[in-house]
């Protein structure tokens with residue numbers, strides 16, 4: 157019965173004209189091991205579609221370049237283009253009933269990509285139950301498949317694909333000291349200003365990382381000046397060469413009306429998940445009130461935002477992995493509790509075209525942590541752990557690339 161239903165749905169979704177019938181939006185379930193993410197269909201183009209980022213929830217990697225969306229699953233590679241119904245699976249062309257499209261900076265894949273293309277593209281890696289709108293992947297199977305070298309694409313592939321750029325020599329690390337100038341950030345009971353701690357720790361992180369000559373390390377501000385939040389990732393983007401691997405870390409101290417709050421947490425950019433994440437986001441974004449005449453604080457260019465969602469999606473998983481590495485490093489030295497990896501839509505991370513995190517080193521509103529944060533030896537210890545977190549990320553990247561036979 158289910159097979160028949162799945163077939164009917166499959167057939168329907170491949171019937172021209174289905175597009176105009178405005179189906180009710182459904183919800184897909186992306187299952188990776190024991191984790192399930194619910195993703196709602198969008199029907200604004202008259203056919204059901206899902207944001208490309210839904211694929212992240214079943215273990216795929218997404219990247220964007222030269223007008224293409226590239227989906228990688230272990231050794232499998234699928235290339236798609238906005239406004240095209242074609243999919244190139246390891247060099248083999250397959251057609252969907254409806255085109256990929258982008259709206260409000262988000263790239264959408266037609267639902268039949270999930271029901272029809274995926275089972276053909278990654279047999280054994282994912283299983284799709286289109287009738288129940290469920291896509292399943294097993295992390296162990298994906299990991300094992302990733303260890304197998306990728307097959308060579310057919311020489312007769314009808315579409316010429318651009319060659320990847322040669323790997324650049326140095327990796328870019330951008331360290332951002334939060335607040336500055338007229339914006340002091342949070343203030344401790346003993347008068348410690350967050351902007352000063354952030355800068356002291358950030359300078360130390362840069363000093364430590366610069367000992368590694370394979371890195372190009374930059375600081376967004378090296379003095380007590382105010383830089384508009386949105387300009388900070390833009391500086392990082394300007395510094396970065398085409399294709400250069402890069403990371404962006406914004407350093408902050410937390411504050412809470414309840415002076416008993418302690419501990420450290422690391423955020424990556426995403427929709428704020430909890431009330432507490434939203435509170436911290438609002439606190440950090442309040443810096444924008446000082447920015448009216450900060451240098452370069454102009455309005456964002458629309459074009460830059462069009463693809464920002466996809467670029468962000470590409471980095472969401474990397475950013476959350478990196479945030480966890482930083483938490484693990486801070487745990488080794490920090491007297492306070494780990495408050496975990498969190499998500500929020502910080503303005504300073506929006507527009508970052510590289511993995512980006514915001515670290516809250518501790519609570520300046522707590523007397524003990526204020527004292528710790530202001531102590532140069534403790535700052536050095538924290539900075540060493542942050543620098544180690546940067547190295548952890550690049551080591552993990554190297555391991556992944558050597559496993560992929562790259």
Ligand SMILES: [Zn+2]
Pocket residue numbers: 334335341342350408409440
């Ligand atoms: Zn801050």
